[in-house]
Amino acid sequence: MRSTYRAKIGGSRLELAMLLVAAISCVLVLTLNVSSERTQQGAETAGLNALLIMVLAAVAIFAAVATILSAYAGSRRSRNQRNNELQDLRRRLASSEALIRAEPQILVHWEQGRGLEIVAQSLSGIAGLPSSHQELLRFGMWLEQKSAADLKLALDALFAEGRAFNMILRTMAGGHLEADGRAAGSRAILRLRDVAGYKRDLGLILDHQKKIARDVRSSRALLNALPSPAWLRDGNGRLTWVNKAYVTAVEAASEAEVIAAQIELLESRQRRVIERKNKAGQVYEERLGLIAGGDQKAHKVVVIPLADASAGVAIDVAALEQAQTALDRQIAAYDRTLDRVTTAVAIFSADRRLTFHNEAYRTLWQLDEAWLKTGPQDGSILDRLREDGRVPDVANYREWKTRLLSCYADVKELEDLWHLKDGRVVHVAAERRPDGGVTYFYDDKTEALSLERRYVALSRVQGETLNNLKEGVAVFGTDGRLKLFNNAFAKIWRMSQRVLASTPHIDEFVGNAKVLFDDGHTWQKIVKAVTSFQVARSQLEGQMVRPDGSVIDYAATPLPDGGMLLTFADVTDAKAFERTLRERNEALVAADNLKNRFIGHVSYELRTPLTNIIGFSELLASPHMGDLSQKQREYLDHISQSSTSLLSIIDGILDLATIDAGTMELKLSMVSPRDVIDATILALRERAVSADLTIDVAVEDGAAPFEADEARVRQILYNLVANAIGFSRSGGLVKIECWRDEGDIVFAVEDNGIGIPPEQQARVFERFESRSQGSEHRGAGLGLSIVKSLVALHRGRVNLDSKPGIGTRVTVRLPVRPAGSQLLEQHEHERAPAYANNLDAS
Known part of the structure; x- marks a missing residue:
């Protein structure tokens, strides 16, 4: 890189020198030219200047060409150098990317004036780590709240002060990441890597330590908030921590004073008992009398053994004991009350055992009292009721039973109607108790449902009856408003159902009705009857003759509930x-x-x-x-x-x-049943003999004389026996019977003749009603009519029983003594001496 840079510098210097020479030459040429023009020297000087100008121009041209050639050569060299540098940079970039990808990580770049930018993302497999760049940069969305807050503080310090950091982060899903932040000038790099080896163990240890510290702080804060004294002891039995309630109970100034002075709430004897039980690995739980805050109260002391330590708490149960006593009294009163109600009640505990039942429950299900006192399971009771046929007949009993017992786990109340095999209908309601148990209520609705059905049916019948009555019916309440009406009422007064259904006042009704009948006096009486506040209200009746010629009968009847019933009949x-x-x-x-x-x-x-x-x-x-x-x-x-x-x-x-x-008068006398029967047979003997009939007579001993018109009684029997003979077959039998039935003398005449068809039996007692029924007998049709009239004249009754082809039986009942008559008493009084004489003679 340095040699290339120096070559660039050398070439540039040469080019600059050539350009300088060319520029100087141009300046000299121009200067000479100007000077030659100003001095106007001779031809020799002009020639010399021209030669000099040409030389300088040639030098300038040469310098320019040399400069151009040098610049071209330099440019070519520079392009080759840039290509070499580009290839070198590419090799270095590839090496850097290979180094970055060699380790799974996420690189986040930050530059001043720009936001965070992810430049590399090759990390995966971390629980809770998002995959998209946008979600990755939202640290609060996938990191735990504490880790996200710590990372934010560290990044703020990195961007503002260039302070580097290294920390372990925890995702919401429980994964761990190592976060490393470094600054370079105005730039910063955040690298996220998976923790491994001791770092992972360190992260787990730190998480566990934080959790333990949090739990300890929470537990101590909770214990400090308790109103009950609580304490911790080490393996030597010394107090290591107490809560605020303990400090108050021992009347100390602070926790430090209690720990330093080892101020005890328990007596030494009590502590020794607790220590022995804890050493045996048992939890100590007893009710002790402790002095807390200067007062001695009952406390429930619970001490739990721990590894080389113990934890204890003293709960004030004085108020609890009072509440328990009051609760026991209330429960006893509640049980006594439930025992008196007619609804069957059964209470089951959380373990589904029967803890209470009233007498109505035992009576309803007919269960053994001794067995119920053993506290059987809810399911066992259902099984026994099923064996006795006292539960509904369901297709799947197991599913039905499971659904019923689901109320132990479901807060929702359960209600059902049990239709038992014996016809009873029992309403069952199950309510879950706060203690996890269930209270069952069994209400026998058989009679109530029957009454409801009858009431609904009666209401429908009454409604249909009212609506089908020809009389208009209206009921006005104590407030004077219409409560009930039928169709006839609306029709008579030509009012719409809508108007009447709006419960109009009696005054409003009268105002509308006056269109058809404008009699103020009559309406005033009706209004007064409806709106009167008198205790003893009287009925009201009357008739209205309307201008259209119709006649309406009306009546007002007071009702027991204070209302008034008005009826209108056209x-x-x-x-x-x-x-x-x-x-x-x-x-x-x-x-x-x-x-x-x-x-x-x-x-x-x-x-x-x-x-x-x-x-x-x-x-x-x-x-x-x-x-x-x-x-x-x-x-x-x-x-x-x-x-x-x-x-x-x-x-x-x-x-x-x-x-x-009405002019026939009975001639009453004492009539002997035997005598009138004998007289009748004597009068009809020849007819019976000629018809080849047998007459059978049966008179009971109790058929004593009775009070009647003897001639008319004979006429009655004569017509009955004659009728029986006339309709009997040859060789037949006619029976005549007589007996006493309480206050009546009964005569019965029976034949085995052809009988009377059912459709004609209702007319046989009518006058001039005579039918031969296929026999040779033909009368005027007055016999049975006379019998009926004479029997009625005696205040008696007559009855006919006949079957075609079997025969006819006519029964006549006559009173032994007509009302107001004293003949029978006189007859018995006269018979008494004769009966005594007969006894003496015998």
């Missing part, structure tokens, strides 16, 4: 129908009276000639009138039977007419 059509029905009823009553008078008159008019026919037929049949042929006698028999039947029909019609007119 009776316009009903009033019209009522007038029509009254007119028709009056016409029917008149026609019925006319019919009864006509039937009675005709019956009496027919009875006289019919009696004559019967009398003359009997007279002709007597022997006094002479002998009759067989044919004549048959004719007379037919005439007699037909006349008798017709007379019976006429008598029946007269009886019904008398009953309808």
